[in-house]
Amino acid sequence: MADTPAIExxxxxxxxxSTRANHDISLSVYHGEILSILGENGSGKTTLMNxxxxxxxxxHGRILIDGEEAIIRSPRDAYRxxxxxxxxxxxxxxxxxxxxxxxxxxxxxxxxxxxxxAAAKVREISDQYGFxxxxxxxxxxxxxxxxxxxxxxxxxxxxxxILILDEPTAVLTPQEAEKLxxxxxxxxxxxxxxxxxxxxxxxxxxLSDRVSVLRKGEYIGTVKTSEADESLLxxxxxxxxxxxxxxxxxxxxxxxxxxxxxxxxxxxxxxQVLKNVSFTAMSGEILGIAGIAGSGQRELLEAIAGLxxxxxxxxxxxxxxSGKIEDLTEKTTLQIREMGVRxxxxxxxxxxxxxxxxxxxxxxxxxxxxxxxxxxxxxxKQPQQLADxxxxxxxxxxxxxxxxxxxxxxxxxxKILVGREIASSPTVLMAxxxxxxxxxxxxYLIYDLLNEQKENGVAVIFVGEDLDVLLELCDRIxxxxxxxxxxxxxxxxxxxxxxxxxxxxxxxxxRA
Amino acid sequence: xxxxxxxxxxxxxxPLLYGSTGEIITERSGxxxxxxxxxxxxxxxxxxxxAFFYESxxxxxxxxxxxxxxLLCSLVGSLLMGLIYSxxxxxxxxxxxxxxLALTTFGTGIGNFFGGSLIKIAKSDMPSITMTTTSxxxxxxxxxxxxxxxxxxxxxxxxxxxxAAVIIAIIVSYFFxxxxxxxxxxxxxxxxxxxxxxxINVNRYKYRATCIGSMIAGLGGLYYVMDYANGVWSNDGxxxxxxxxxxxxxxxxxxxxFSIFGSIIFGGLFIAYNYVSNIGMSTQELFKMAPYVxxxxxxxxxxxxxxxxxxxxxxxxxxxxxxxx
Numbered sequence: 069m070a071d072t073p074a075i076e077x078x079x080x081x082x083x084x085x086s087t088r089a090n091h092d093i094s095l096s097v098y099h100g101e102i103l104s105i106l107g108e109n110g111s112g113k114t115t116l117m118n119x120x121x122x123x124x125x126x127x128h129g130r131i132l133i134d135g136e137e138a139i140i141r142s143p144r145d146a147y148r149x150x151x152x153x154x155x156x157x158x159x160x161x162x163x164x165x166x167x168x169x170x171x172x173x174x175x176x177x178x179x180x181x182x183x184x185x186a187a188a189k190v191r192e193i194s195d196q197y198g199f200x201x202x203x204x205x206x207x208x209x210x211x212x213x214x215x216x217x218x219x220x221x222x223x224x225x226x227x228x229x230i231l232i233l234d235e236p237t238a239v240l241t242p243q244e245a246e247k248l249x250x251x252x253x254x255x256x257x258x259x260x261x262x263x264x265x266x267x268x269x270x271x272x273x274x275l276s277d278r279v280s281v282l283r284k285g286e287y288i289g290t291v292k293t294s295e296a297d298e299s300l301l302x303x304x305x306x307x308x309x310x311x312x313x314x315x316x317x318x319x320x321x322x323x324x325x326x327x328x329x330x331x332x333x334x335x336x337x338x339x340q341v342l343k344n345v346s347f348t349a350m351s352g353e354i355l356g357i358a359g360i361a362g363s364g365q366r367e368l369l370e371a372i373a374g375l376x377x378x379x380x381x382x383x384x385x386x387x388x389x390s391g392k393i394e395d396l397t398e399k400t401t402l403q404i405r406e407m408g409v410r411x412x413x414x415x416x417x418x419x420x421x422x423x424x425x426x427x428x429x430x431x432x433x434x435x436x437x438x439x440x441x442x443x444x445x446x447x448x449k450q451p452q453q454l455a456d457x458x459x460x461x462x463x464x465x466x467x468x469x470x471x472x473x474x475x476x477x478x479x480x481x482x483k484i485l486v487g488r489e490i491a492s493s494p495t496v497l498m499a500x501x502x503x504x505x506x507x508x509x510x511x512y513l514i515y516d517l518l519n520e521q522k523e524n525g526v527a528v529i530f531v532g533e534d535l536d537v538l539l540e541l542c543d544r545i546x547x548x549x550x551x552x553x554x555x556x557x558x559x560x561x562x563x564x565x566x567x568x569x570x571x572x573x574x575x576x577x578x579r580a
Numbered sequence: 581x582x583x584x585x586x587x588x589x590x591x592x593x594x595p596l597l598y599g600s601t602g603e604i605i606t607e608r609s610g611x612x613x614x615x616x617x618x619x620x621x622x623x624x625x626x627x628x629x630x631a632f633f634y635e636s637x638x639x640x641x642x643x644x645x646x647x648x649x650x651l652l653c654s655l656v657g658s659l660l661m662g663l664i665y666s667x668x669x670x671x672x673x674x675x676x677x678x679x680x681l682a683l684t685t686f687g688t689g690i691g692n693f694f695g696g697s698l699i700k701i702a703k704s705d706m707p708s709i710t711m712t713t714t715s716x717x718x719x720x721x722x723x724x725x726x727x728x729x730x731x732x733x734x735x736x737x738x739x740x741x742x743x744a745a746v747i748i749a750i751i752v753s754y755f756f757x758x759x760x761x762x763x764x765x766x767x768x769x770x771x772x773x774x775x776x777x778x779x780i781n782v783n784r785y786k787y788r789a790t791c792i793g794s795m796i797a798g799l800g801g802l803y804y805v806m807d808y809a810n811g812v813w814s815n816d817g818x819x820x821x822x823x824x825x826x827x828x829x830x831x832x833x834x835x836x837x838f839s840i841f842g843s844i845i846f847g848g849l850f851i852a853y854n855y856v857s858n859i860g861m862s863t864q865e866l867f868k869m870a871p872y873v874x875x876x877x878x879x880x881x882x883x884x885x886x887x888x889x890x891x892x893x894x895x896x897x898x899x900x901x902x903x904x905x
Contacts, residue, residue, distance in 0.1 A: 142779065143777055143778075143779065144779045159771075159773065159774040159777045159778075160771075160774060161766075161767050161770045161771045161774055161775075162770065162771070162888060162894060163766075163770055163888050163889045163894070164763075164766075164767070164770070168763060171763075172763065172764070172767055172774070172775070172778045172780075173764070173775070173778025173779040173780050174778075175760040175764075179760075181758060181759050181760045181763070206888075206889070208888045
């Protein structure tokens with residue numbers, strides 16, 4: 069390790085509107101080391117790295133490269149400082165070959181257009197670090213791991229000495245991840261600095277030399293990996309328990325309402341997103357689902373709602389009065405509704421899946437109820453009434469109910485969506501991140517609404533990201549990690565550390 | 581007869597080749613310009629306006645200005661059309677289909693308005709105006725065309741604009757594959773966000789591609805009047821060649837070198853009814869449909885084969901706005 073850090077961040081602060089993504093963060097990356105940036109979702113890891121890569125510009129603070137202040141305004145500037153970043157979502161042109169993608173936009177450095185010499189250079193880089201890549205393979209013929217290789221080589225091709233990878237293993241199989249780690253170690257040994265953004269503890273411990281931890285936009289600290297263990301890192305990552313004072317009543321007369329057994333689902337690209345998921349949701353209780361974002365929560369809810377293809381496994385619904393058991397597996401939303409199952413779903417994608425942005429509040433109400441109308445013409449009276457009620461009771465800030473939903477703020481959009489779903493008096497209510505982007509008051513309003521539904525004997529399934537809230541609000545918490553259920557705990561006795569460990573374990577280690 | 585048929589097919593195909601080469605460049609930048617029929621029409625009438633005023637004002641009509649003036653007028657006219665389209669769709673991010681269709685209506689209207697005006701100024705007896713001298717200069721064939729029998733007729737009998745069309749198509753084809761600008765242009769049409777991240781100025785590429793594409797397409801209109809129609813302009817004489825040019829883009833799988841052959845096939849299919857004996861008016865129209873039927877077949881074929889490179893630029897028809905994700 070050289071004495072001057074390759075990158076030094078001093079007091080970096082970045083805000084988006086009123087939310088502060090990074091606050092007064094100072095950390096350094098040295099030559100020839102692998103540094104992990106560890107933190108939960110929304111802790112500001114990616115934002116911080118994007119400032120080094122030239123995507124964002126810091127509001128305050130300085131970035132020093134090799135001891136000198138650097139102004140990085142664009143990815144091109146970043147390359148000039150020999151910084152390359154591999155984003156979570158690849159920026160590749162599908163119908164181009166690997167080498168075409170690699171040289172794209174590189175015309176200033178090499179004025180002559182020559183694919184052959186470029187391909188030779190790509191092969192040279194591949195050999196040096198142990199990549200396997202055919203430079204003339206088209207991107208659409210590639211696996212996710214190959215695409216990532218293209219992205220990494222793209223940065224090396226432009227001479228990057230500092231390589232930042234945003235959640236590089238999120239899309240890889242354990243074997244592919246191991247290969248990647250081997251390459252990264254070779255790069256470190258060649259004197260390059262590697263920064264990986266991750267929330268997987270075992271990766272941090274097996275790969276990196278040092279770990280810097282962020283929590284809610286703040287810098288918590290940096291430790292040497294050799295001196296760290298899982299419990300220390302978890303504590304740094306999730307922090308101490310905070311009391312929120314959400315009222316929680318004992319479930320009244322809990323009965324089985326929804327039963328999921330051995331559910332397996334695959335995404336379109338063939339990746340298994342749910343693995344042998346089994347659980348039961350009871351009436352009159354709130355079942356929390358905790359997990360790092362993208363661990364299969366979305367697919368799980370969509371599978372229940374009839375929006376996601378199920379490979380195998382069963383989903384049963386037990387009617388509240390008759391006790392009749394219905395099989396919901398592989399049924400469409402419409403079929404589910406026709407069976408008399410009152411299932412409500414508040415998706416995480418509010419405008420898009422939940423509501424139609426360009427339509428008014430009233431018309432969005434109509435979307436849920438138009439099937440009950442008779443005749444050719446729309447009857448707006450009832451939905452109009454419902455819209456008025458929601459606006460009044462949930463204190464939605466809007467000029468009137470004719471305003472397109474798109475123009476409302478996030479919190480108000482969410483109130484409308486939750487209000488509409490509750491109005492159909494569901495027996496199962498599924499809500500994915502219902503308080504994301506909401507301020508404290510709106511959040512509490514949503515918690516109260518969920519509690520009210522629980523009181524009414526609804527089986528509430530709540531996918532959340534804030535562990536403090538999950539612990540205070542839910543009766544039981546199901547922990548999901550890489551599509552697997554890694555635990556189910558009673559929220560009254562559980563601790564954050566316990567859940568944090570379950571969220572980050574499994575996946576990689578278990579599959580390998 | 582076959583030689584004559586092929587020769588006519590080529591001549592029929594040249595305007596389509598110009599139109600499709602122009603449209604391919606435009607579409608490669610992600611702009612689906614359905615205004616091509618209007619732009620070609622404007623390219624034609626602007627050439628006519630230039631030629632008309634030169635012929636009526638100059639005492640002696642010399643070959644060089646007789647060719648350059650209409651050529652320049654045509655290029656400027658279609659460039660303006662391209663600029664309108666780019667401004668609306670790239671800067672103002674208007675819907676591309678609506679803008680394109682509006683431009684076609686607009687271009688046809690402009691053409692007919694000025695065409696009608698010129699007919700009136702010329703006090704012509706027929707609903708058309710004729711620029712024989714200019715057309716003769718435009719139609720000058722290679723010197724040995726007449727002496728080499730069928731070979732001369734098939735390969736050497738065309739005017740310079742016809743050869744230019746083929747040469748432009750070949751150059752554009754090479755340009756896509758073997759230059760930085762070509763690579764960047766294709767990236768813009770496939771994935772503008774990626775191109776943007778690579779430091780490519782997406783809007784500038786879209787503007788340039790659309791304007792250059794329009795100018796090339798406009799030459800198709802000029803060729804039609806000056807060569808194919810022997811310098812006779814009559815309103816609505818251009819027919820649906822503009823739409824054929826757009827169909828040809830799909831037929832040629834967005835490759836200008838394919839579109840050279842495609843244009844001859846389309847041209848041949850378009851005039852085939854003349855060479856089939858004993859058919860009525862109604863059957864004629866069925867024959868004229870053939871190019872579109874072939875295009876649909878090609879579309880079905882490539883869709884079934886589902887190879888991503890032959891389905892056109894991925895971001896075709898979408899406006900790009902960096903902050904929108």
